[in-house]
């Protein structure tokens with residue numbers, strides 16, 4: 087009997103040690119995740135948006151943004167959505183041109199795809215094309231002065247966004 091007890095005890099000790107180790111690794115991982123900049127792989131940063139900022143892509147993106155992003159990032163992308171207060175860190179201000187201009191298309195695509203707590207990952211919820219459409223929209227949020235074709239959706243103060251109707255995309 088006593089011969090059995092020893093290895094058993096050893097096994098338990100090992101198990102205990104590995105559980106502690108696992109907890110430590112998890113903790114370190116989370117702390118690390120919180121503090122580091124988005125670790126975007128170099129080859130992803132270099133990706134170019136395969137889509138054009140056409141009106142059909144942008145209006146599709148506006149719908150996607152309304153459904154998936156506005157709750158946190160707000161109508162105009164300022165990071166002031168109705169749920170924004172609940173999150174730490176707070177949702178990013180996507181209209182901050184100084185910051186957003188330092189990001190490549192691939193970088194933004196990666197951020198939308200992977201998310202980062204508390205922002206969810208969208209790679210399973212949205213297709214690649216939808217995520218690239220959102221990259222176009224995110225870009226437009228920080229560049230409101232684009233001359234001819236597009237206007238950013240109405241300023242959040244005047245009217246929420248009753249005026250952004252989906253444009254029927256009959257012609258492709």
Ligand code: HEC
Nearest residue numbers: 154155158173175176177178194197198202204205206220
């Ligand atoms: C649950 C709230 C939430 C939702 C929903 C959400 N985000 Fe975010 N988003 C965040 C937070 C919080 C951050 C900042 C994360 C950080 O810095 O660690 C962020 C950061 C970003 C960034 C990075 C900006 C930067 O400063 O580098 C982009 C781009 C972005 N979000 C786009 C989107 C898009 C597009 C959607 C919709 C498809 C979306 N987000 C949905 C909360 C959210």
